[in-house]
Amino acid sequence: MKALIETIVTPLVDHPDDVEVAVKEENHKQVYHLTVNEDDVGKVIGKNGRIAKAIRTVVYAAASDSEKRVYLDIM
Template sequence: MKRLIETIVKPLVDYPEDVRIVMDEHDNRVIYKLFVNPEDMGKVIGKQGRVAKAIRTVVYSAAGSHHGKKVYIDIID
């Protein structure tokens, strides 16, 4: 899942080397924390959050059931 997120996000940003994803797994959920360069934050979020919503939609669809756990993506500034 980390590779999928990287594949989506890196072409969008000016500083792809600063893209970092940390997985935080709990009993009933998996949270992927996405860190990007502060200058790229607007590109990842997009106007009215449309890009972020699209990223989440693709990842949620690819995750499927993910072993019965809910998948979340947090964009950290």
């Protein structure tokens, strides 16, 4: 899942080396924390959050067979 998030986000940003994905696992959920360069935050979120919503949709669909619930936080 981490590789999927990096694969989606890296082409969108100007500083691909600053893309980091951290995973925090809890009892019934996995939280992925996406961190990008300050200049690229707007590109990842998009107008009215459309790109962020699309990224979350793809990630949630890929994790649909998982027993744990998956969340994506963009920092």
